[in-house]
Amino acid sequence: MDVLDAVTEWGTRCAQCDACKSFYRLYLPSCPPGHRFRFNGYFATGKLMIARGLKEGVLSLEDDDVLERLYTCMACRACHENCGGFPREHIVDVIEGLRQMAVSAGCMLPAHGVMIESLKKNDNVLEKPKEERGAWAEGLDLKDITTEKADVVYRAGCMLSFEPEVWVVARDAIGLLQQAGVDVGIEGKEENCCGGRAYEIGHLAELTKYAEHNIEAYNNAGASKVIVSCSDGLSHFKLLYPQVNIKMNFEVLHMVEYLDQLIKEGKLKFTRKVPMKVTYHDPCHLGRYAGIYEPPRDILRSIPGLELIEMERSRQYSWCCGAGAGVKQAYPDLALWTAEERIKEAKDTGATALVTSCPWCERNFKDAIKEFGEKIEVYDITEIARMAI
């Protein structure tokens, strides 16, 4: 059965009821490209219709408009929360399946071509030289797990490795782990991309390659845990890597899960007040993909002096940051617009800081703040936690 046959039933059984267009029970916009561009083709229902149209032979992947509707989706899964119909948990699978078809047919967006070339050359999608990968850890004197054993591996991921403005997140994460007495090591410049972004834009082979490599690397390292600060990375490890059928002899946790654990076990104590009013943004891959909503909130609530105010669109009804699934690269204006919508929502709570737990979210929010001249701070939760030590 080819991809189109596999996705056709989901496409055909979309009733075009428009439930996907807004968050159920909040009745607020949920789909960034849909809300931005408005035509049906940009919403989940429109993409399911594209699957039908391709099967009927009346639409073509060589049509730039078809590709644009498919690739402006951030794969945030908001539509999964809203759809009460048959396609419900498969909408993003359909979109990613169609993207794989597009790639197989040689229909790739130029910006994504650059990402894949970068991946092949330097094992990251950000066009950065591989040898710079470990630069964020300079001076930290950490164990190199390619030559030494450590109980826990901290995986920085591509964004934290190569964007100096957010190195502080990785460095603070290490600081917290060390404070808690964790025996932690890193791969340094030997770390590779997780392959997840490539998968999301239609390159299944890249995911397989990196999944196999990374699982083997961490199995060989003998670590009991791999801790990630990147929400995309977490969900790719947990939800995509099982596809390659190699047993992972280690547990993968997001930093917020592990931090929460360490706090509740009494291994980390917050003693300094952090008198800030913050609101928390649920990254899509941490929330809707991996189901992790409460640990970051528990962490924030345990910081003395900190006031946490929720946005109305939170938890499974969170508005996407706009960076995911290749949109940041291919449609930067859309990514920034989406982030700006979220920033406005954050400011409406009265918070002075927007806190998240994904470097892609953080990067995109910071870019939007610069672009639109907004006045709100953006932090990773690790940074806030470090302030409280």
Add this chain to the structure above:
Amino acid sequence: MEVKDKEKIAAELEKIVGAEHVSTAQADLYSYSRDMTQNKPSWPDFVVMPDGVEEVQGVMRLANREKIPVIPYTAGASIGGLTIPLKGGIILDLGRMNRLIEFNEPDRYMIVEPAFTFGDLRRLLDKEYPHLHYGFCMAPPASSCMSNALLIGFGYNSNSLGTNADNVNGMEVVLPTGEVVKIGSCAVSPYWSNRGPLPDLAGLFLGWQGATGVVTKIALQVWPRHPFSQTRLLFTTGIRPTCTLLRRVSQTQICEQAVAFASELEGEWPPDPARWAASETGGGGQTAATFDRPPGPDTFSVLLRVEVDSEDELKAKNALLDVFIKEELKGTEFIELPAQWTDMAQFPTRGTSEHLGGLTWIGTMGPVSQWIKAMEKVLPLFDKYRLRRVAGICGFRGGHYGMLRPIVAYNNSDPDEVERVEKFMQEILQVVLDCGFVPYKAHVWAVEEMMRRGDPNWVELLTRVKKMLDPNNIMNPGRYGDTRG
């Protein structure tokens, strides 16, 4: 209609609404070419999203000049194929016009734009007016309050309030020729509080399926929300006793909502309430409409909802209902579940009927005295075509008339099931018309049949009105007033 020189037209449309609000992309046009029903798709040539009356006027003037069809569109969820552009043209997607214009609390009406949805209304009422309510219906939250009213849709309080069209106070309409007109008291006063006592021109736009103009604002009545709402749920057997009970309850006007659904209940008696809850209206756990019904009684689920202001009132109404139930269901098998407090904030509900991908119906309104006769003919048709029985009846305006609604949620990807559904629908249409019921949100082929059967002078008048308002026949052509080809 063949649209000549599409690029030139697209350029002109872009000048009117802005380039980013015009689409000729196949990826968009395909989506607007079809809906959830079995009706044959038909592609538009353009999708245009205006914002504001002036932009709508601009589009209408251009369409008139170039003789291009225009189909007003909000959510496309009419279950009647009403936004499928039968002759191509412009889908006028009113999605950007989604504002609340005014909420007049003392006079109990709201003025909204076309794409103000039931979801938007729920938010508004919960946040600002929790003491008020509206006739929410079974449509999903993304559906338009205006479209529901214009298409004579019903709401959950229709037994007391009538259809949502009955509760329209006024409108602002852009005529097919581009003029803007006000309908109702707002034509002569700053208030949109009543339609009468002026000559009621609302009828030129209500029920016309977008064939006579583009309504850009509508005033809809809102109603008090009683502090207590309770629903009684019964499972009954027998068409005659069920219909008789429902007529009596409706006509005594003690229930805001009295509805009975012939539901399959998996052909079992007594029914499993949990399984009924999951299978409600044919959605939920079903994966197909196909069902070979085993022999057994004709079964129904009956919901009777009262809204009251005190416990004493509740007691009194329930006592009356007890009498009706006892008398009308005497000698039959029925089960009543414990009454439930109704959470009115649950409306609008996310559809369960959409689960299978295809949804179609012949929703009708007609004489409650004919429910029995109609049900006796309608239900066996479901069996004939091996479809799950889902047919609802409920009273409107104190049971002066009522709804009869055979509805089918079907698996769109099963060609055999689709074929049976198509045949079933054609046969159901004849049956309901023969019994005196009139389809609302009628499919084009249902409109054709009604125009064929109907009083020739009525048909002539429809055609004349249509021609008067829409001399170039651009508004959703092929429907009321234009079935002569």
